[in-house]
Amino acid sequence: MIQLKNVNKVYEDGFHALKNINLTFEEGKLNVLIGPSGCGKTTTMKLLNRLIDYTDGELTIDGKLISEINPIELRRQMGYVIQSIGLFPHMSIYDNVATVPKLLKWDKEKTRKKVDELLKMVDLDPDTYRDRFPHELSGGQQQRIGVIRALAAEPNIILMDEPFSALDPISREQLQDELVRLQKEINKTIIFVTHDMDEAIKIADQIILMRDGEVVQKGSPYELLTNPVNQFVEDFIGEDRLRQARGLPPMTAFVDEGYPSINVKYSMEEAITVMVEARKDQLPIVDCDNKYLGILSLYDAVKNREATIDSLVDESVIAYRETAEVEKFVASKETIAPIVHEDTTFIGVLDQDQLLNVLHEQVDQKSGVTS
Amino acid sequence: MEFITDLLQYMSNNSSMLISLTIEHIVMVIQAIGLALIVGIPLGILAAKVEKLAPVILSLVNILQLIPSLAMLAILLLYFGLGNETVVIGLFFYSLLPIVRNTYVGIKEVDPGVSEAGKGIGMTQLQLLLKVQFPLSIPFLMAGLRVAFVIAVAVATIAPYIGGGGLGREIVGGINAQNDIRLIAGAVPAALLALLADFILGIVEKRTKRRFRSVS
Ligand SMILES: Nc1ncnc2c1ncn2[C@@H]1O[C@H](COP(=O)(O)OP(=O)(O)O)[C@@H](O)[C@H]1O
Numbered sequence: 298m299i300q301l302k303n304v305n306k307v308y309e310d311g312f313h314a315l316k317n318i319n320l321t322f323e324e325g326k327l328n329v330l331i332g333p334s335g336c337g338k339t340t341t342m343k344l345l346n347r348l349i350d351y352t353d354g355e356l357t358i359d360g361k362l363i364s365e366i367n368p369i370e371l372r373r374q375m376g377y378v379i380q381s382i383g384l385f386p387h388m389s390i391y392d393n394v395a396t397v398p399k400l401l402k403w404d405k406e407k408t409r410k411k412v413d414e415l416l417k418m419v420d421l422d423p424d425t426y427r428d429r430f431p432h433e434l435s436g437g438q439q440q441r442i443g444v445i446r447a448l449a450a451e452p453n454i455i456l457m458d459e460p461f462s463a464l465d466p467i468s469r470e471q472l473q474d475e476l477v478r479l480q481k482e483i484n485k486t487i488i489f490v491t492h493d494m495d496e497a498i499k500i501a502d503q504i505i506l507m508r509d510g511e512v513v514q515k516g517s518p519y520e521l522l523t524n525p526v527n528q529f530v531e532d533f534i535g536e537d538r539l540r541q542a543r544g545l546p547p548m549t550a551f552v553d554e555g556y557p558s559i560n561v562k563y564s565m566e567e568a569i570t571v572m573v574e575a576r577k578d579q580l581p582i583v584d585c586d587n588k589y590l591g592i593l594s595l596y597d598a599v600k601n602r603e604a605t606i607d608s609l610v611d612e613s614v615i616a617y618r619e620t621a622e623v624e625k626f627v628a629s630k631e632t633i634a635p636i637v638h639e640d641t642t643f644i645g646v647l648d649q650d651q652l653l654n655v656l657h658e659q660v661d662q663k664s665g666v667t668s
Numbered sequence: 669m670e671f672i673t674d675l676l677q678y679m680s681n682n683s684s685m686l687i688s689l690t691i692e693h694i695v696m697v698i699q700a701i702g703l704a705l706i707v708g709i710p711l712g713i714l715a716a717k718v719e720k721l722a723p724v725i726l727s728l729v730n731i732l733q734l735i736p737s738l739a740m741l742a743i744l745l746l747y748f749g750l751g752n753e754t755v756v757i758g759l760f761f762y763s764l765l766p767i768v769r770n771t772y773v774g775i776k777e778v779d780p781g782v783s784e785a786g787k788g789i790g791m792t793q794l795q796l797l798l799k800v801q802f803p804l805s806i807p808f809l810m811a812g813l814r815v816a817f818v819i820a821v822a823v824a825t826i827a828p829y830i831g832g833g834g835l836g837r838e839i840v841g842g843i844n845a846q847n848d849i850r851l852i853a854g855a856v857p858a859a860l861l862a863l864l865a866d867f868i869l870g871i872v873e874k875r876t877k878r879r880f881r882s883v884s
Pocket residue numbers: 308309310312314332333334335336337338339340341
């Protein structure tokens with residue numbers, strides 16, 4: 298875990314580039330620093346591998362003050378990828394990727410295996426590419442090499458400063474997908490700088506939005522999209538993305554908790570009474586722990602008054618998790634949507650009137666009609 | 669026509685003498701350039717690394733080159749006496765500028781992104797210099813070396829004025845004796861030497877460019 302507490306950076310010329318930065322980069326998470334040009338993203342990132350030293354405050358890695366870690370060793374344990382890629386033009390692809398393992402004096406066999414494994418991981422055939430030189434590769438391929446060079450010595454932390462911004466859109470998308478996949482596979486802590494909001498939303502676990510050397514908002518992409526703290530955040534995210542994100546809220550927003558349910562142990566008569574009184578023709582059935590079992594229809598109940606509830610429960614009507622997207626229900630052909638917690642405890646039923654209202658609003662917005 | 673046959677006649681009659689003068693010439697030049705590399709490369713690197721020293725070092729080697737060759741040799745004569753060593757020292761001073769300047773430029777020209785990447789992944793200053801910056805400056809150094817060779821071959825022809833040898837013997841001897849044939853017999857190999865050095869080092873320069881600057 299990397300922690301910045303009240304960190305300030307004042308450059309030699311007196312420019313106050315970072316003002317009281319408080320941040321936490323958690324283990325195994327993909328953190329994206331974003332903001333307009335000159336807001337201090339690169340400066341923040343370079344504090345982490347001591348390419349820049351901070352002026353005051355406290356910066357710790359796993360509880361250890363960064364100023365007490367030897368910068369050369371620190372950097373060898375951290376991957377570093379930059380926008381200009383910075384491959385060594387006079388070295389083969391193999392030598393480029395093997396740079397840090399060589400600095401760390403790994404034995405040849407281990408290094409060779411690692412390089413081949415990494416080349417394969419980014420879809421470059423080792424036998425074809427190992428002995429090539431950087432200029433013999435396309436921009437996208439070069440940046441892949443830039444990324445795996447940073448991964449070669451198996452660092453736990455990887456710093457990436459606008460690594461994909463110079464690439465064509467197709468390579469960029471591919472590399473973003475690869476990065477997300479890689480991140481899942483190798484579970485590294487990644488600090489990623491970008492000025493592209495789409496990129497941030499796509500890949501981030503945590504987005505840190507900066508402006509003029511300050512953190513304006515940090516949180517998950519969902520949090521930023523649904524709950525921007527001020528106008529600047531809204532403007533930076535952009536009207537289109539916000540509207541898209543507003544989309545349909547998750548199931549929880551539509552739960553009708555007053556909808557009746559009944560324990561499977563009760564009698565059929567009791568079930569019929571509940572339905573008639575509540576004017577419902579379908580009744581969710583739960584067990585003694587209030588876990589959802591299925592649906593009993595009034596029609597079936599009236600036709601089989603002597604049967605037990607248990608024998609008539611329609612288990613094919615699936616319940617939705619409270620966090621599920623409403624779209625799933627809208628797309629299904631069901632007439633009722635029971636909603637449950639993660640552990641299938643019954644909460645209520647989707648309120649279809651309310652859903653309809655929201656759907657209407659959306660349609661109006663999209664066709665430009667304001668009400 | 670008659671002049672050319674006379675010249676060829678003279679050159680073939682004195683071929684062994686001309687060859688040994690040529691060798692002496694080459695040896696002086698190579699000694700001087702070797703010395704210039706040993707001193708000039710570190711000076712160039714120093715200038716590139718310590719920004720404050722750059723103007724001092726560069727203007728110093730610049731001034732050395734601006735001193736007219738005869739004057740330079742005359743001054744050196746006062747300190748080092750007559751002989752080939754004095755010539756070598758003079759040639760060394762002349763070769764210094766292209767080597768120092770080109771090493772300096774070569775290191776300065778290294779793509780900052782490449783240097784930052786090297787530093788960022790954990791190279792020490794020395795590793796960065798030896799593994800990345802210096803190799804990448806070699807094509808520039810080669811260009812400097814080429815210039816240095818051509819200058820040194822030319823300047824070395826005035827060596828006899830301070831008691832040195834080489835092809836200058838024939839040239840100066842020819843001037844003194846008003847013997848055009850001797851003069852030309854010395855000048856032609858000297859010119860060929862310069863052309864040859866220029867040609868060979870030109871090829872080497874291109875090769876290193878391909879090898880060490882394979883970006884573009
Ligand atoms: N070495 C430096 N000296 C003075 N100011 C600097 C230096 N490096 C960066 N800055 C300034 O600090 C601010 C933040 O820079 P940077 O972190 O590179 O921004 P970005 O968010 O675009 O990466 C900018 O205004 C920049 O001009």
